[in-house]
Amino acid sequence: MTIMQSFSELMHQRQQRETVKRSRPVETETDVSKLEVSNLNFFYGEKQALFDVSMTVPERSVTAFIGPSGCGKSTFLRTLNRMNDIIEGTRLTGKVTLEGQDIYADDVDVVALRKRVGMVFQKSTPFPKSIFENVAYGPKIAGQRNQKELQGIVEQSLKRAALWEEVKDRMQDSALALSGGQQQRLCIARALATNPDVLLMDEPASALDPASTARIEDLIFELKQNYTIVIVTHNMQQAARISDWTAFFFQGYLIEKDRTQKLFTTPKKKQTEDYITGRFG
Amino acid sequence: MSVAQTSPSILVKQPNSLTRRFSWTRAREQVIRLALFLCGALSLLTTAGIIVVLFNEAIYSFSGTAFFQTVSITDFLFDTVWAPQHPDKPRFGILPLLCGTFVIAGLGGVIGLPIGLASAIYLSEYAKPKMRRIVKPTLEILAGIPTVVYGYFALVFVTPYVLRPIFQTCLGINVDIFNALSAGIVVGVMIIPTVCSLSEDALRAVPRGLREAGYALGSTKYDVSLKVVVPAALSGILASFLLAIARAIGETMAVTIAAGQQPRLTLNPFRGMETMTAYIVNISLGDTEAGSMEYKSLYAVALSLFVITLSMNVLAQWVLKRFREVYE
Amino acid sequence: MSVSGNLREPALAKRHRIGQLFEWLCCGSTWFGMVVLALLLLSIGWKAMAWPTPDADAVDRAAATKTDAKVAASLSPRPLSARFLTSYDSRIPQKAGIKAALWGSLWLLVFVAITTVPVGVGAAVYLEEYSNEGRWKRIIQVNLSNLAGVPSIVYGILGLTVFVRMFGLFGHDGKVLDLNLGFAMLSLPLPFERSVISGALTLSLLVLPTVIVSAQEALRAVPSSIRNASYALGATQWQTIRHQVLPAAMPGIMTGVILSLSRAMGETAPLIMIGALTYLAKCPGKIDGVAAVWEHPTRLLEAPFDVFTSLPIQIFNWVSRAQPEYDHLAAAGIMVLLVVLMVMNTAAILIRNRFQRRTQW
Numbered sequence: 001m002t003i004m005q006s007f008s009e010l011m012h013q014r015q016q017r018e019t020v021k022r023s024r025p026v027e028t029e030t031d032v033s034k035l036e037v038s039n040l041n042f043f044y045g046e047k048q049a050l051f052d053v054s055m056t057v058p059e060r061s062v063t064a065f066i067g068p069s070g071c072g073k074s075t076f077l078r079t080l081n082r083m084n085d086i087i088e089g090t091r092l093t094g095k096v097t098l099e100g101q102d103i104y105a106d107d108v109d110v111v112a113l114r115k116r117v118g119m120v121f122q123k124s125t126p127f128p129k130s131i132f133e134n135v136a137y138g139p140k141i142a143g144q145r146n147q148k149e150l151q152g153i154v155e156q157s158l159k160r161a162a163l164w165e166e167v168k169d170r171m172q173d174s175a176l177a178l179s180g181g182q183q184q185r186l187c188i189a190r191a192l193a194t195n196p197d198v199l200l201m202d203e204p205a206s207a208l209d210p211a212s213t214a215r216i217e218d219l220i221f222e223l224k225q226n227y228t229i230v231i232v233t234h235n236m237q238q239a240a241r242i243s244d245w246t247a248f249f250f251q252g253y254l255i256e257k258d259r260t261q262k263l264f265t266t267p268k269k270k271q272t273e274d275y276i277t278g279r280f281g
Numbered sequence: 282m283s284v285a286q287t288s289p290s291i292l293v294k295q296p297n298s299l300t301r302r303f304s305w306t307r308a309r310e311q312v313i314r315l316a317l318f319l320c321g322a323l324s325l326l327t328t329a330g331i332i333v334v335l336f337n338e339a340i341y342s343f344s345g346t347a348f349f350q351t352v353s354i355t356d357f358l359f360d361t362v363w364a365p366q367h368p369d370k371p372r373f374g375i376l377p378l379l380c381g382t383f384v385i386a387g388l389g390g391v392i393g394l395p396i397g398l399a400s401a402i403y404l405s406e407y408a409k410p411k412m413r414r415i416v417k418p419t420l421e422i423l424a425g426i427p428t429v430v431y432g433y434f435a436l437v438f439v440t441p442y443v444l445r446p447i448f449q450t451c452l453g454i455n456v457d458i459f460n461a462l463s464a465g466i467v468v469g470v471m472i473i474p475t476v477c478s479l480s481e482d483a484l485r486a487v488p489r490g491l492r493e494a495g496y497a498l499g500s501t502k503y504d505v506s507l508k509v510v511v512p513a514a515l516s517g518i519l520a521s522f523l524l525a526i527a528r529a530i531g532e533t534m535a536v537t538i539a540a541g542q543q544p545r546l547t548l549n550p551f552r553g554m555e556t557m558t559a560y561i562v563n564i565s566l567g568d569t570e571a572g573s574m575e576y577k578s579l580y581a582v583a584l585s586l587f588v589i590t591l592s593m594n595v596l597a598q599w600v601l602k603r604f605r606e607v608y609e
Numbered sequence: 610m611s612v613s614g615n616l617r618e619p620a621l622a623k624r625h626r627i628g629q630l631f632e633w634l635c636c637g638s639t640w641f642g643m644v645v646l647a648l649l650l651l652s653i654g655w656k657a658m659a660w661p662t663p664d665a666d667a668v669d670r671a672a673a674t675k676t677d678a679k680v681a682a683s684l685s686p687r688p689l690s691a692r693f694l695t696s697y698d699s700r701i702p703q704k705a706g707i708k709a710a711l712w713g714s715l716w717l718l719v720f721v722a723i724t725t726v727p728v729g730v731g732a733a734v735y736l737e738e739y740s741n742e743g744r745w746k747r748i749i750q751v752n753l754s755n756l757a758g759v760p761s762i763v764y765g766i767l768g769l770t771v772f773v774r775m776f777g778l779f780g781h782d783g784k785v786l787d788l789n790l791g792f793a794m795l796s797l798p799l800p801f802e803r804s805v806i807s808g809a810l811t812l813s814l815l816v817l818p819t820v821i822v823s824a825q826e827a828l829r830a831v832p833s834s835i836r837n838a839s840y841a842l843g844a845t846q847w848q849t850i851r852h853q854v855l856p857a858a859m860p861g862i863m864t865g866v867i868l869s870l871s872r873a874m875g876e877t878a879p880l881i882m883i884g885a886l887t888y889l890a891k892c893p894g895k896i897d898g899v900a901a902v903w904e905h906p907t908r909l910l911e912a913p914f915d916v917f918t919s920l921p922i923q924i925f926n927w928v929s930r931a932q933p934e935y936d937h938l939a940a941a942g943i944m945v946l947l948v949v950l951m952v953m954n955t956a957a958i959l960i961r962n963r964f965q966r967r968t969q970w
Contacts, residue, residue: 083841086836086837103299108299108300108301109302109307111306111843111844112301113299113843114840118842118843119841120841121834121837121838123834125837127835127838127853128856129856137844137852141842141845141852142843187838190838190842191841194842194843307845310847314846318735318739321731321732323732323817324756330771331767334767334770334771335766396638399637400642402635403636407632408639418958421954422951423642425872425875425954427875427876427921427946429877429925429943430649430653430946431649432925433653433928436928437936437939437940473641501628502628504624531761531762531763533762534921538925558762561766561882562878566881571774583762586760586762586763587760587763590758590759591758594755598754
């Protein structure tokens, strides 16, 4: 069985799963673009990390970024909620718009942006506090003081992150006591609690065991009904399993972006084909 | 790439503006940032305060006359008598005070620097972890003992029970009850923790590869420690010496208690001496009127002390920076 | 047999002997500090436990004044005793104690903590978290390391000029500002004169550099992933610091603060400079216990502006008196001071150890 065939197989399995999962007849995926990036160049000091990247991220879909390490996919992800602002000496040209608003315009409030574009990191980063406090943190700093409301938000977020059943009896325990997979789902719940439209995920399952990874993948599948999800992954099978769109990055360039099925079965560019067939990377 | 033409409008959220608007949160952010900056700037204000205060009373007064507007700087630096209280003809030659300061700091250095460095070598090269666990806290305790306690120890224990039996009874040398040697000894003990911990940091920063290279060439542990590791860490060790000596020069209570109050231009460590710091303390113990010459001499001495210790600190930092061996 | 093949070279034996000697020398040096520490504690403890043996003259004098049983009972049998802690300084060594000094030190400690903790932590947060102003950060950092090397007596002169005399701006006799706080009147003397507040502010300036540097280290130990996670949730910089960074760094900061406070506790020279060395038989604000505060709560407002003495000052005071009995009193005072410092340092170490165990992100 060739690699291409194996991907076809994967796609087939996925479609089956999709039909099972979608009990509701609503077709969630739309062609409305949520994020539009045009001619983005990014620099760490003198070193250019991204070259002239343009793409659109459709609403209510999962877009995966793949590519060898150091190809700029994480850097690109972080430009979408301006997390790179925190790193000193970085510079950016080009334009990123969220629903038509330029997020790098002078009058943009970064805090407001990050409330709408949430992020989950590779290494789970629970705050050294209770489970409840972790999830309630976002709404709290946004000014939500009503304890009842907070409890509602926390419960709903944990339910959406498929963690509620496991932690509902120990909300006051330290978040550090959870297992790695649970911690990562807690971080997702925490991000959902601020009610974002877009969720960025930077290799959210790379540090987890296969069972936990599967749970996270299922979760992503669920979440795309309501959220626009952008995920960086170094695992091509994962991208094939969960994403609707896939973008391949190489050495700071966006080589190719297409429907996942198309990209993995009939890539247009030679580099993409080399990468997904394992000839390098 | 497909662009949106149709969209099920019920699913599309109304776009929220990202534009920055006035909010109390933002205003508070700015106020807090300013407040924190002011906290940081307070240290600059402290330095400025020290310089202005010393300058105003010693060099050029904005109200009245400063010390150096009355006493010429050559008299101050080269006159050999310090007698500010003399009723008819006060003399302000700082040499005796400088002499006391440097004799005691020198004695302290002779005792404290080698012992501190040797302990640092032992802790970094020879000692087992268990030994380190005992020694490090002990040194921390030693560093935490107030200097007034060291002064008491010198006056009440070192002079009568160590120095006098050895030098006066056995060797027939007269030892004053207040003497520079006892002060020098306790100052030496006081700087051991400084030298030891700073030098040890420098020694431990030397990479293992260098040590292994030394052993591979057939060196003994002694060769490696003294001829490989110590030279490699020399800048850190030198800096620790400079900082320790600066501390010995600025040391106040131990020398005030143990070395006495006679400004004396001598190198005899068995006599009493007065250091710059001890002079400042002794003047402020008496009822000196603000504005008198004696009062202003306080600032002149403090200025000299400040200049000396500051230049040693700056020198230490320069040595660290200039001669730092960068590993890895 | 070739020389190079011999693994028991005689020349090597000599080198090993030198090496052995060197190791002993270093080991001896290391023990030197411990021996001195032991000697110091033993000699002072020994002095604190007994009065000097009275010489013949003193015995005669005692006989001549016909000390009756009542007076004898009121004298301490040892310099370090329970009544040493509860009595004021006295002209009679056997009746003297360190009550005023203990209360003075307590007041200093409270005010130094109140001023240094917010300012020191604030400065550290500015330097570590808002460091994009590279030039300011560098200037302040260099300035801090220089300030840390300034002799404490120079801070004393600064305190004397700025707090005690306020540059003589308020004339020879000074002024008193009466502020109505609604519930009580606060008499604010200007300048501050030789008061608790002058001493505390001077000591605060003295320990601030150490507090800032240790707080910076504690902040640096907080992993940046925590900060990123908070920013990604739409937190502002201050919210991130206030809710995530500071709580995580707090144990480390507290350790540094307590160690700095214990340094302030032992400082003598700057307080002598601002004129704290006087014979004093009262506590600041006449507060000598909880009862006094309960009965006269307004004294709490008077205490900061009252004259004071502190433990090391009282010790120095006794050291500089001629009678041998005072040497023993000083020893007793030192024992109390060392116990207080030991308690503070132990607290700092306990906090540090607990922190190290708990912190596994």
